[in-house]
Amino acid sequence: MGDSSDSRERRDGRPLGEFDLIDRFFGRAARAGRTEGGAVALGIGDDCALLTPSAGHQWLVTADMLVEGRHFLSTVSPRRLGHKALAVNLSDLAACGATPRAFFLSLALPRVDEAFLAGFAQGLFELADAQGIVLAGGDTTAGPLNLNITAMGEVPAGQALLRSGARVDDDVWVSGTLGDARLALEVFRGTLSLSATQFEEVRLRMEMPEPRVALGKALRGLATSAVDVSDGLAGDIGHVLKRSNVGATLRLADLPRSAVLGAMPEELQRLCLLTGGDDYELVFTAPPDARQRVLEAGRAAGTPVYRIGRIDEAPGLRVVDGMGRPVQDVPQSFDHFKS
Known part of the structure; x- marks a missing residue:
């Protein structure tokens, strides 16, 4: 998780809870008082996100799980881990020729570590902003460090790249x-x-x-x-x-x-x-x-x-x-x- 302060309290002295954590590190659009834009009509803050696909396009959806010790080492910096967590999903969208639109993050944490979360969110959003993809929701819970991202993209109907089209002599x-x-x-x-x-x-x-x-x-x-x-x-x-x-x-x-x-x-x-x-x-x-x-x-x-x-x-x-x-x-x- 990182070797940071392990702070568990809000700035007002009360414990940092699940929704405080979401708001502080991942609720950028809600704090700015704006809608998400693009394909995401409404993101973090409600029971579901509202997504609006472009006319004449198809949605592509992919999901990846990253488990500490299996997909990444404990020595990785939080910023790099945030980048990679999203990058592996964007790579799936890339393989299908998709334009990234929205993603959902489910995060299990063994403890609240604000320095870890700040670095993780930095790497995550640096890549998200560079690729024009919006965090639209997700979940957090206590448990062994586990990162799950579901990403969505779109492609003009009938133009998705698939695994099934290779032809002899290609x-x-x-x-x-x-x-x-x-x-x-x-x-x-x-x-x-x-x-x-x-x-x-x-x-x-x-x-x-x-x-x-x-x-x-x-x-x-x-x-x-x-x-x-x-x-x-x-x-x-x-x-x-x-x-x-x-x-x-x-x-x-x-x-x-x-x-x-x-x-x-x-x-x-x-x-x-x-x-x-x-x-x-x-x-x-x-x-x-x-x-x-x-x-x-x-x-x-x-x-x-x-x-x-x-x-x-x-x-x-x-x-x-x-x-x-x-x-x-x-x-x-x-x-x-x-x-």
């Missing part, structure tokens, strides 16, 4: 770089050491991922399928292959990586690139004749994109090395109940 693309978050985790586990500068670089990728919302919207009508990389490239692209009834071949040498990861032993690179979770990049497919338009979409979104493979008719995922030889024993991605 190119496979990915945004950004892969594997840094997993590399940071290995440092935390004590399996390797990095310089302070290198560690901070990869730790930032782990603790403050940047959701690729602009890229997702730029890929509407261009990508045939998409998914975000949350549990590892090999596993997440597998969801696309299953839903689309196709297979894929990825080129290990073409998987984008940072200079820090690129300096690591090849076996560690392969592990991080193929199975590293918490990247929150987009992996997507598009026809070969759309290559120039995909590159232009990446430039317009300010996000580099890389062509890393192709969609095949034969089921399953195959990975080949720089010589085109099959990579044996492709490692498996993270699974909450098998890992």
